Amino acid sequence: MLIPTVPETKPIKLSVRNMAFSYGEKKVLDGLSLDIHAERVTAIIGPSGCGKSTFLKCFNRIHEVSSAVNVSGDMLMDGVDIYRGGIDEVDLRRRVGMVFQKPNPFPKSIYENVAFGPRLFGVSDRTSLDGIVEDALRKAALWDEVKDRLKESATGMSGGQQQRLCIARALAVNPEVLLMDEPCSALDPIATAKIEDLIGELKENLTIVIVTHNMQQAARVSDYTAFFWLGKLVEMDLTERIFTTPRVQMTEDYITGRFG
Amino acid sequence: MGAAPVFRRSRSSKLVDRLMRGVLWAIAILFVVVLILFVGAILKQGWPVLNLSFLTKMPETLDAGGGIKPQIFNSIYLVVLSLGISLPVGLGAGVYMAEYAGKGRALNFLRLCIETLAATPSIVLALFGMIVFVQAMGWSFSIRSGALTLALLNIPVITRVTEVSLLAVPRELKEASYGLGATKLQTILKVALPYAATGILTGLVLTAGRAFGESAILVFTAGTNASAQFPDFRLTVPGETLSVHLWYVTSDGTLPDAREIAAGTAAVMILVLLSLNLLVRLVDRAIRRRTR
Amino acid sequence: MPIGSTLAHPAGIQPGGSRKADPMPDVLETSLTAVPANGGGGSAESRPTVPQAAESPAFRHSRTHRLADRWAHLAFLSCSLLVVGLIGGILFFLASRGLAAFWPVAGNMGRALHLSEVFLSADWAPSSDRFGILPFIAGSLGVTGLALLIAAPAGILTGVFIAKMAPAWMRNLMRQVMDLLVGIPSVVYGIFGLTVVLPLVSHTWLADAPASGFAVSAVILAVMIVPTIVSLSTDAFESLPSSLDEGAQALGSSRWQAIWHVLIPAARPRLLTAAVLGLGRAIGEAMAVQMVIGNNPQWIALMRESTDRAPFLRALFTPAATLTTELVQELPNTAAGSTWNNVLFAMGLLLYLLTMVLILATRRLGRGKEA
Ligand SMILES: Nc1ncnc2c1ncn2[C@@H]1O[C@H](COP(=O)(O)OP(=O)(O)OP(=O)(O)O)[C@@H](O)[C@H]1O
Ligand SMILES: [Mg+2]
Numbered sequence: 001m002l003i004p005t006v007p008e009t010k011p012i013k014l015s016v017r018n019m020a021f022s023y024g025e026k027k028v029l030d031g032l033s034l035d036i037h038a039e040r041v042t043a044i045i046g047p048s049g050c051g052k053s054t055f056l057k058c059f060n061r062i063h064e065v066s067s068a069v070n071v072s073g074d075m076l077m078d079g080v081d082i083y084r085g086g087i088d089e090v091d092l093r094r095r096v097g098m099v100f101q102k103p104n105p106f107p108k109s110i111y112e113n114v115a116f117g118p119r120l121f122g123v124s125d126r127t128s129l130d131g132i133v134e135d136a137l138r139k140a141a142l143w144d145e146v147k148d149r150l151k152e153s154a155t156g157m158s159g160g161q162q163q164r165l166c167i168a169r170a171l172a173v174n175p176e177v178l179l180m181d182e183p184c185s186a187l188d189p190i191a192t193a194k195i196e197d198l199i200g201e202l203k204e205n206l207t208i209v210i211v212t213h214n215m216q217q218a219a220r221v222s223d224y225t226a227f228f229w230l231g232k233l234v235e236m237d238l239t240e241r242i243f244t245t246p247r248v249q250m251t252e253d254y255i256t257g258r259f260g
Numbered sequence: 261m262g263a264a265p266v267f268r269r270s271r272s273s274k275l276v277d278r279l280m281r282g283v284l285w286a287i288a289i290l291f292v293v294v295l296i297l298f299v300g301a302i303l304k305q306g307w308p309v310l311n312l313s314f315l316t317k318m319p320e321t322l323d324a325g326g327g328i329k330p331q332i333f334n335s336i337y338l339v340v341l342s343l344g345i346s347l348p349v350g351l352g353a354g355v356y357m358a359e360y361a362g363k364g365r366a367l368n369f370l371r372l373c374i375e376t377l378a379a380t381p382s383i384v385l386a387l388f389g390m391i392v393f394v395q396a397m398g399w400s401f402s403i404r405s406g407a408l409t410l411a412l413l414n415i416p417v418i419t420r421v422t423e424v425s426l427l428a429v430p431r432e433l434k435e436a437s438y439g440l441g442a443t444k445l446q447t448i449l450k451v452a453l454p455y456a457a458t459g460i461l462t463g464l465v466l467t468a469g470r471a472f473g474e475s476a477i478l479v480f481t482a483g484t485n486a487s488a489q490f491p492d493f494r495l496t497v498p499g500e501t502l503s504v505h506l507w508y509v510t511s512d513g514t515l516p517d518a519r520e521i522a523a524g525t526a527a528v529m530i531l532v533l534l535s536l537n538l539l540v541r542l543v544d545r546a547i548r549r550r551t552r
Numbered sequence: 553m554p555i556g557s558t559l560a561h562p563a564g565i566q567p568g569g570s571r572k573a574d575p576m577p578d579v580l581e582t583s584l585t586a587v588p589a590n591g592g593g594g595s596a597e598s599r600p601t602v603p604q605a606a607e608s609p610a611f612r613h614s615r616t617h618r619l620a621d622r623w624a625h626l627a628f629l630s631c632s633l634l635v636v637g638l639i640g641g642i643l644f645f646l647a648s649r650g651l652a653a654f655w656p657v658a659g660n661m662g663r664a665l666h667l668s669e670v671f672l673s674a675d676w677a678p679s680s681d682r683f684g685i686l687p688f689i690a691g692s693l694g695v696t697g698l699a700l701l702i703a704a705p706a707g708i709l710t711g712v713f714i715a716k717m718a719p720a721w722m723r724n725l726m727r728q729v730m731d732l733l734v735g736i737p738s739v740v741y742g743i744f745g746l747t748v749v750l751p752l753v754s755h756t757w758l759a760d761a762p763a764s765g766f767a768v769s770a771v772i773l774a775v776m777i778v779p780t781i782v783s784l785s786t787d788a789f790e791s792l793p794s795s796l797d798e799g800a801q802a803l804g805s806s807r808w809q810a811i812w813h814v815l816i817p818a819a820r821p822r823l824l825t826a827a828v829l830g831l832g833r834a835i836g837e838a839m840a841v842q843m844v845i846g847n848n849p850q851w852i853a854l855m856r857e858s859t860d861r862a863p864f865l866r867a868l869f870t871p872a873a874t875l876t877t878e879l880v881q882e883l884p885n886t887a888a889g890s891t892w893n894n895v896l897f898a899m900g901l902l903l904y905l906l907t908m909v910l911i912l913a914t915r916r917l918g919r920g921k922e923a
Contacts, residue, residue, distance in 0.1 A: 065438050066431065090618075094441025094611055104432035106451060116450070117440040121611045166436070173440055173611055277806035284713040287706055288726055294775060295729050301748050302740060352631025360628055370632055373639045376911045379829065380642065380904060381836020383876050387883075387900040391645045395888060415635065443613065443621040466735070473737025476838045480883065507739045507839055510746065523747070526740045533735050
């Protein structure tokens, strides 16, 4: 093997074993097994409809809100099964934050958007809220841009700002994992670059899983890359290996744009 | 091979098109004219009667010159009470249908029930209120019988409005809330309902207008007498409203100035409803401007 | 081997295939276990545990939050059940009084009537113990039918006008007009009919002294139900795919031809639904009709006797009565438990059952649309 093996020092945060998923009768994911390391960025790539978003949503069980779903196999976080390990899905969602494809700020002020999460858990005194909001906005590299207009409506911001606001909002409840579903697909290249930088900083103390259709983005931001096809995991490896010497022909074809 | 036939629009089809366009415009304009004539006629008839003393005097039973003070009070009181009863039920049922019922048979059945209740004639609701509240509960013709029966009229409207407004809340917003660890109740109270509030509020004002104009139900549950005290907040006394008064003086015919009283009352009701309509429009516009 | 063939046959990547480009089954495991420096297995327990993010204890839901969540579900559910209960409750209580006319019930003052002497007889003389309600059924059907005859075409055409033809300002104006028309109370419609419309036609060649009867009632009712029909048919036309309209006009049909030959047929199930719901509103309307129809239970006889006008006009301007007007007229004057009173409740029950039938009919129509 040409690429030197880097010793992985980070522990496994999420671990999936032989997982299958279906919306009612419709099987979407099958036989998935993979590990996701803490404080690393894991990218998930694959053609449209192969189940990437679905897979991502399994980690915080958010699809249960609107659809009847079936999950089998094991999904562990810190060694505890998130479906059967006595974990409450509401708690789980606090620990596993999510950023969606389209920025979805609440139609409230910037401040209220970020304070929304903490308020849910009963934080109500002004000073702690102010602290949390500033902290989260700083982490999302948004503070300097909005510190003078925290009371303004979030829907008046640019798309890139909105998306960073959504990241800040997710960070405000102190998640351990951040799921990002094509977070840049609605953004221009400059806003995209900002979010990519942000991802690099955030992984210092977060586990990040990101779905992207942009191969360059996956190559730039991620440490690991998993390639999905028709609801199955084709290959997962260090990102540089996936992009230079994939072991499966299909992966190479997909990355080089020969299909999908 | 012959020459291709020439397809040309016949003169008659052009003529028919012209004619029917004219007819459609005429029908539409007819409705505008009808409305203007209607409102104009009611206001014109009522205008000579409309003055402060008419609005602030107690009604007479046999002589001319009575006012409608207690009827105004009763109308407002009954609308507020009935909304107070129907709002929680309607909101609750609407929330259940939009957020909890899922998409199966249960929801279908619930919808059927709401539609049936919405389509039930008010005279039928009046009969129900008469049997249950007036007779079985022994409350006779009273504000409480009236308010409860009137609530039956409001419930399906509020339920429907709530459900529709909640279904219009973008899924992304709810997901964002859940994604932060909110419980279902928190998501409904803090994200969905505030977003749906303007729609629900508009529906509420329209419901209030409907309740304000309702007469069949109240004739048989709140009665055709107004308390001699003013203001009388007791729930046990009869509470004749403006619309009932209008109907009663017209069909009873003991008042010498029944015509004038009825005309004045009708004008007051039209003015109230026009203002409610304007209010809805202004609120709607203000909100739309703010969210833009 | 060509990639294309693998892609064309997704089954090619199922386990058991033998081609090179068929790597999933074994590569899956290797790729996992080959994640560098982690060795195989990958069981989470064997690894150092993650240092927990400094967790603020505040970010936990209190017991109250959770309990509230559960109880709220129950509360919302009971609101819905209340509505379902109401439907049943109305049926039960109306039936308990209405059916008492036909069965000997304790506390029942009068004799038990035969179904046919109520529903199949036109002889309404309660003081002489004769309870035929046919005049009211016929009256309801007559006045409703007439109203619908005016309101359905006008409403549907206005709907298509608003949805497909009117310029924006006219559309807005029409919406407001309909909003106002639907908000005007029945009694105000009634007083308008009584003081404006009736004098207009009374003592003319149309009618002798008071012109109350079907015609004026139907006109008033038509204006009352038109907003319902307009708003539902506007929705029906607006929800048609625009390709339909464009397609028709691209073939060279005129605006009206497209409406008449394409749009109206395509929207038919929903237009019928609109008409049925308008019908429901009309048949249940009480006060406005009661104020202008003349309230004469003996209208059938009167219509036969009088010979002063052309038969058609005679029919339109004879004071009559309907189910709802008779209820308003007589319910206050009858003692609870008397046969008379019970028959009136039976009329109410009939109205309620009719409502249910109409609603079920709209369901049928709706289903036809989906198929
Ligand atoms: N709520 C749902 N109910 C039923 N089927 C669904 C639902 N959501 C997604 N699916 C189906 O599941 C499959 C996987 O969808 P998913 O959104 O996970 O794909 P994806 O890989 O994220 O695609 P994309 O790249 O386009 O976002 C698709 O076939 C889709 O139609
Ligand atoms: Mg997706």
